[in-house]
Amino acid sequence: MHEDTLGLTGLSKSLPGGRKLFEGLDLVLRPGEHVAIMGESGVGKSTLLNIVAGLDTADEGDVVVAGVSLNGLSEAARTALRRDRIGFVFQAFHVLPHLDLAQNVAFPLILQRASRTAALARAGVLLDAVGLGDRLRSYPKELSGGELQRVAIARALVHEPALILADEPTGNLDPDTAKQIIALLARSVKERGSAMLLVTHSPTAAATADRQLLLSRQGLVPAHG
Ligand SMILES: Nc1ncnc2c1ncn2[C@@H]1O[C@H](COP(=O)(O)OP(=O)(O)OP(=O)(O)O)[C@@H](O)[C@H]1O
Numbered sequence: 001m002h003e004d005t006l007g008l009t010g011l012s013k014s015l016p017g018g019r020k021l022f023e024g025l026d027l028v029l030r031p032g033e034h035v036a037i038m039g040e041s042g043v044g045k046s047t048l049l050n051i052v053a054g055l056d057t058a059d060e061g062d063v064v065v066a067g068v069s070l071n072g073l074s075e076a077a078r079t080a081l082r083r084d085r086i087g088f089v090f091q092a093f094h095v096l097p098h099l100d101l102a103q104n105v106a107f108p109l110i111l112q113r114a115s116r117t118a119a120l121a122r123a124g125v126l127l128d129a130v131g132l133g134d135r136l137r138s139y140p141k142e143l144s145g146g147e148l149q150r151v152a153i154a155r156a157l158v159h160e161p162a163l164i165l166a167d168e169p170t171g172n173l174d175p176d177t178a179k180q181i182i183a184l185l186a187r188s189v190k191e192r193g194s195a196m197l198l199v200t201h202s203p204t205a206a207a208t209a210d211r212q213l214l215l216s217r218q219g220l221v222p223a224h225g
């Protein structure tokens with residue numbers, strides 16, 4: 001009964017100017033699987049995550065999330081799938097400046113029409129888990145880059161998504177905090193049987209994954225060392 005959480009088949013993407021980022025890229029993520037993607041700056045890692053989330057489109061190929069093909073979906077259906085099934089930690093945090101931290105983290109649940117009280121309570125639990133339990137009423141402008149990154153991680157996990165997409169989620173964190181955050185993400189994946197694609201430049205973070213892949217023009221290949 002366990003379908004794959006994510007299936008990528010034959011994905012190709014070129015930039016508007018014509019430069020080819022990748023071609024014929026295939027990947028399967030099963031429930032509970034945690035895969036790290038590495039690769040040099042500009043190779044297309046963020047572009048790939050955006051395509052998986054339906055925020056960008058490939059030139060060829062298909063993305064299947066929890067059994068649903070993105071190719072066949074309307075824009076509205078794609079948005080609903082992203083809202084319900086995906087948690088995205090963006091490379092640039094994308095927190096909402098006019099909402100306090102609890103409201104920011106509760107936002108995915110509010111979009112799913114959860115009760116405000118329940119959503120804020122759950123947001124408090126997640127903020128506590130990333131070490132910001134005493135900052136619920138703070139606003140993003142009062143936070144450091146590393147603290148904002150932790151808010152973004154709490155928000156990506158709050159609705160227990162089937163698929164977690166994390167783009168360099170520890171880039172702004174000191175080594176100890178980074179280790180804790182990666183452990184929290186990895187634990188969420190294993191406990192809930194969700195799957196995670198983790199883009200990282202950190203060999204330490206990548207080492208926690210079940211598989212390490214390198215993005216290149218040829219697609220995803222096993223990373224060595
Ligand atoms: N809208 C756009 N128009 C043209 N080129 C773009 C656009 N967005 C991204 N690019 C280019 O696409 C390439 C891949 O970008 P992407 O952000 O996916 O790289 P990345 O692997 O995530 O890099 P990094 O490790 O620095 O985050 C880069 O060369 C970038 O300049």
Ligand SMILES: [Mg+2]
Pocket residue numbers: 045046047091167
């Ligand atoms: Mg990037």
